Amino acid sequence: AQSVAQPEDQVNVAEGNPLTVKCTYSVSGNPYLFWYVQYPNRGLQFLLKYITGDNLVKGSYGFEAEFNKSQTSFHLKKPSALVSDSALYFCAVRYTPRDDKIIFGKGTRLHILP
Amino acid sequence: AAGVIQSPRHLIKEKRETATLKCYPIPRHDTVYWYQQGPGQDPQFLISFYEKMQSDKGSIPDRFSAQQFSDYHSELNMSSLELGDSALYFCASSHSLSGGPGDTQYFGPGTRLTVL
Numbered sequence: 735a736q737s738v739a740q741p742e743d744q745v746n747v748a749e750g751n752p753l754t755v756k757c758t759y760s761v762s763g764n765p766y767l768f769w770y771v772q773y774p775n776r777g778l779q780f781l782l783k784y785i786t787g788d789n790l791v792k793g794s795y796g797f798e799a800e801f802n803k804s805q806t807s808f809h810l811k812k813p814s815a816l817v818s819d820s821a822l823y824f825c826a827v828r829y830t831p832r833d834d835k836i837i838f839g840k841g842t843r844l845h846i847l848p
Numbered sequence: 849a850a851g852v853i854q855s856p857r858h859l860i861k862e863k864r865e866t867a868t869l870k871c872y873p874i875p876r877h878d879t880v881y882w883y884q885q886g887p888g889q890d891p892q893f894l895i896s897f898y899e900k901m902q903s904d905k906g907s908i909p910d911r912f913s914a915q916q917f918s919d920y921h922s923e924l925n926m927s928s929l930e931l932g933d934s935a936l937y938f939c940a941s942s943h944s945l946s947g948g949p950g951d952t953q954y955f956g957p958g959t960r961l962t963v964l
Contacts (some may be wrong), residue, residue: 748889768952768953776957776958777852777938777955777956777957778891778938778940778955779955780952780953780955783952785885786852816853824890824891833883834879834893834896834898834903834904835881835893835896835904835906836881836891836893836953838887838890838892839890840890841890
């Protein structure tokens with residue numbers, strides 16, 4: 735079955751330290767991978783996506799993600815965390831040209847500690 | 849930049865009532881998607897429209913219906929509301945250059961529906 739997994743419900747990082755939010759996927763064919771962030775009582779904001787090409791994708795607010803086909807991973811990273819990065823992060827996949835829907839992971843709550 | 853607009857932002861209904869949620873996509877976006885996010889859950893796809901035609905369908909109850917109008921805005925109609933329908937309902941839009949899965953979906957702020 736096609737799926738996306740976020741193995742960590744919560745990640746705590748000290749401000750200024752690098753952060754990683756993990757995501758692995760299981761799809762047949764070529765995956766189209768996305769990261770979204772959700773702030774409290776707000777909608778989902780698009781951060782970045784991987785379609786094809788360079789495995790390192792740069793997105794909004796200094797975030798980047800690395801597509802690793804052999805490990806079927808698409809981890810979200812940022813070199814230096816800010817307190818304002820604290821939010822709920824969703825990894826998502828869209829896996830077939832015929833389907834419109836995005837399949838979301840369960841989400842990872844990121845806490846940046848001052 | 850213009851974003852997806854959803855109205856109302858909050859809605860309180862009684863069981864068995866009906867509700868209509870509206871979505872106004874980003875200008876020049878031709879595809880609209882509806883998602884439902886229950887408390888503490890990830891968003892679940894309900895239905896989508898491309899150029900006013902239904903293009904994909906997910907786990908949308910038969911009590912719900914939706915359509916996209918000539919100005920590309922969309923409405924989600926929900927009847928015989930149940931307690932379990934309480935959720936955050938997101939609309940997203942995209943511009944389908946090639947109809948490919950790489951199109952980015954931009955989400956609105958959501959409508960929080962509470963069924964009492």
